[in-house]
Amino acid sequence: MPEPLPDENAEDLYDSAPCGYLSLRPDGTIVRVNRTFLDWTGYGPGELTGRRIQEIYAGGSRIFHETHLAPLLHLQREVREIAAEFRRADGTRLDALINAQLRDGPPALMRMTVFDATDRRTYERELLAERRRAERNATRVRLLQDVVLRCAALERAEEIAGPIERVGAEAFAATRTRVFLLDETAAALRPLDGAGPLVSLDDPGPEAQAAGRLDVVEDAAAGGVRIVTPLVADVRVLGVVSFEFDGGGALDDGAIELMRTIGRQAGQALDRIRLLEETTRRAWQSGFLARLSRALSETAGYAGRARRLVELLVPEVAAYAQIDLEEAGARASAPEGADGWTVPTDVLAAVHAAGRAGRLTGVPLMATDGRRAMVLPLRARNAVIGTLLLTAAEQDAPGRAGRADVGPDFLADLADRAGLSLDNARLSERDREVADTLQRSLLSGTWPQDPRYRVATEYRPAVHTLEVGGDWYDVFATSAESVGIVVGDVVGRGLHAASAMGQLRSAVRALATAQDGPAAVLRHMDEFVASFAAGQMTTVAYAELSLDSGELRYACAGHLPPLLVEPGGVPTYLWEARSGPLGATAGGRARAEAALTVPRGSRLLLYTDGLVERRGEQLQRRLDRLAELAAEHWQTPLSALAGRLSDAMLPDGGGHDDMCLLALDFADAPPFRAEVPARMSELAGLRAALDRWLATQGVGDYDRFGIVLATAEAVANAIEHGYDFDEGRAVGVLAQVDGDAVAVRVADSGQWRPPRSALQRGRGLALIGRLMTNLVIDRGVGTTVLMRRTVSPGRLGV
Incomplete structure (x- = not known):
């Protein structure tokens, strides 16, 4: 049988219930309270009866009761699990949950059940704290x-x-x-x-x-x-x-x-x-130094490289750069127009000492206006050739690039490269001066003076290099009535090419005097270069022109064809008589030559490949262009022709190779020639004949009179003083129109003697000097009088 339950009365159940019970009037007055609530709050029996509950609420619970709980209870008649705080008798707080019911009367009562929520509120606070901590940590993460x-x-x-x-x-x-x-x-x-x-x-x-x-x-x-x-x-x-x-x-x-x-x-x-930053800085530094080296190597000249260097340094490395070179006090600075810095003597001494010791570390410097700078030695071949000054922008360290501090190692490397590049340019200029002097001394010759032809030349070195080449030209007499014309191009550049050119030029002159013709000259040149390695594969265009008949014989050894421009501007390339360069002809193979008669008034152009060869253009088109220009300028004075053709063919001022151009005018009028017997009676006929010839050349009356009188006086002097009136002898007279002048040559083969008495003639030379513009007397074997008179403008119809 089940054990019987103990008897409990209602009063005990009310007082000892596991929750607090309170009975209140509608206004909150406490009517009754059980022992459990009194034990929780610490009040004694009867201490709460008759007091309003609002008095034992803690904090905001009193306000909450009046504004929410009581109105809600009157509306709903019941509320559940309302959180509230009660103030204990000792002043501490009791966390609680309230259930309340409103019972209608009479009398009307509010019954309130109170549960202790201390543990729950502690848990909630801990949970809230952890939540806040987690949220804070999440935010931080x-x-x-x-x-x-x-x-x-x-x-x-x-x-x-x-x-x-x-x-x-x-x-x-x-x-x-x-x-x-x-x-x-x-x-x-x-x-x-x-x-x-x-x-x-x-x-x-x-x-x-x-x-x-x-x-x-x-x-x-x-x-x-x-x-x-x-x-x-x-x-x-x-x-x-x-x-x-x-x-x-x-x-x-x-x-x-x-x-x-x-x-x-x-x-x-x-x-x-x-x-x-370090990787970027080093990459930038390496790239900048590579660009610097490339740009300097592409810039010609000592001063030009110095200017190019400061242009590259500003503004990438410094706000201002200045180079002071030892030679001739040369200076380059940028920006242009900026005030130059004067480096103190003690700083210069320190920089030079560091350079001589092999250290490229800079010496800091500060100007009076607060600008900071660094002075570095420029070294090359164990010598200090100058200094490099770099200034910084305001509030910047010396030697600071726009992106990163360039650092002392970079500046030292920069100074090392700059010094070597500048010194290379200086040495190249010195070598260039030596080679250029040698080459121009070999090119500059005195052409044989003859009124039947005129010569103009043009030589231009390549613009991208300081080395000279082996291009050359020459004009020389092969006999009394013929002239040799040659243009050649030696393989290579520099002093060895210039030296080889000089030897070949001399060899052509020597071999041409044998008068065997152009083909024979080239064959002998083949033999010459067989033991002269520097002359092998040289290209040559050689021609001989008979000044009386106009016969032109020519041959080309691997060279571009001569260009003949006949009167009226008709251009023709002479493509015949071609063979390989010198030294390239197989043994036993003969050199070819060609011949034609050149009309008087024609022009002959010989040139090297630098004039017509141009990268990116076909050679034939360039040759056609030269022919067009030569025809267009066929009436241009010879003195200006070579320069104009070169300017037109090389519009950028130069090409990738040296070039030379030789232009020869074959006079368009036959000269006046006469052999005058040594008799004074012959002078009248000479004067008449010379006057007619001058008239056919368009010389005006006034100029004709002076030329005829001076020529007759020179012939008379030759008859009297050269031959002593020996009628078996003759005086040679040659007159030729030469540009804007008439040149006259009077020659005898006698022995000149002074006048025998005061009655003899003696004022002839003084008279000739007044009548002619130039007078030259050569008393060698016989006597030759060279006279020249410039004809008044508009009086020479040539």
Whole structure:
């Protein structure tokens, strides 16, 4: 049988119930309360009866009862699980949950059941605290992730402050966040915001302490707290972050650990940025030095390279650059027009001493206006050839590029390359002067003077190099009535080519005097270059022109064809008589030559390949262009023709190869020739014949009279003083129109003697000197009188 239950009366159940019971009037007056509630609150029996419940509420529960619970109870008649706080007798608080019912009367009563919720509220508070802590940690993690992402995208160390300041404000509610970066040169921390001086690593402050300890340092300052964490990569400190807080509240351990994490992450980002900056800087430096070397090598001339160097340095390396070279006090500076710097003597001495010692380190310099500079020695071949001065922009370090500090190693490398390049240019110019002097001395010759032809030449070296080449031209007499014309091109450049050209030029002259013709000359030249390696594969165009008949014989050894322009401007290339360059002809193979009669008034052009060859254009088109220009300028005076043709064919001022051009005019009128017997009676016939010839040449009356009188006087002198009236002898007379003048040659083969008495003639030469523009007397074998009279403008119809 089941055990019987104990008897319990209703009063005991009410008083000892596991919850508090209260009976209240509608206005809140307590009518009855059980012992359980009294035990929880510490009040004695009868202490609460007759008091209003609002008096034992704690905090906002009283207001809540009056504004929410009572009105809601009157509307709904019942409320459940209303949180409330009661004030115990000792003043502490009791957390509770209330259920209440309103019972209609009479009398009307409010019955309230109270449950102890202390453990529940403690749990809820703990749960809420954990939730808030989790939310705070989530926010910090999110901000940390944001810092990591933003730091990964940074390209400059100065940009690190932004992400860190955001974390300081949002994660820690810091009133101020400052970032300091380590300046190893100064052994100090440099504030990124620029506020305040550098902080020495020996400073006792928290920044230096954090940098030395590699850990977080807390510093209680007046009115606040400052927490400093180092920016660390591996075990190297790169800077510190200072978080400042108002008030004395301490941060939790999670916040401190987060600061350490931020320091490590930002330090790694700084390390990556610096590695990137270093890589970028070195790549830029290597690229700049390569561009510098290439640009200087493409620039000709000592002074030209110096100017080009300062143009390259500004503004990429310095705000101002100045080069002072030792030779002749040469100077180059940029920007143009900037005030030149005067480097003090002691600085120059230090720079030169460093250079002589093989050190390219610069010497710092500061101007009176505060501008800073660096002076570097320019060395080459164990000698100091000058100095390089670089100035910095305002608030910049000397030698600082726009992107990064170029550094002393870069400046030393730059000075080394610049010095060597400038010295190479100086030596090249010196070699060029020697070679150019040699070449021009070989090219400059005195052409045989003959009124039946005129010669004009043009020589232009290649513009892209300082070396001279082996192009040459020459005109020389092969006999009394013929002239040799040659243009050649030796393979190679430099002094050896110029020397070879001189030997070949002399050899052609010597071999041409045998009068065997152009083909024979080329055959003999083949034999000559067989033992002369520098002359092999030389190209030559050689021609001989008979000045009386106009017969032209020519041959080309691997050379471009001569261009003949006949009267009226009809151009013709002479393509016949072609063979290989000198030394390239097989044994036993004969050289060819061709011949034609050149009309008087024609022009003959011989040239080297530098005149017509041009990269990117067909040779035939260039030859056609030369022929067109020669025809277009067939009436241009010979003295201007060579220059105009060269300018038109080389519009950029030069080509990739040297070029020379020789132009020969074959006079368009036969000369006047006469053999006058040594009799005074013959002078009348001479005067008449010469006057007629001058008239056919368009010489005016006034000029004819002077020329005829001077010629007759010269012949009379020859009859009287040269032959002593020996009628068996004769005086030779040759007259020729030469440009804007008439040249006359009077020659005898006698022995000149002075007048025998005062009655004899003696004023003839003085008279000739007045009548003619030029007078030359050659008393060698016989006597030759060379006279020349410039004809008045408009009086020579040639």
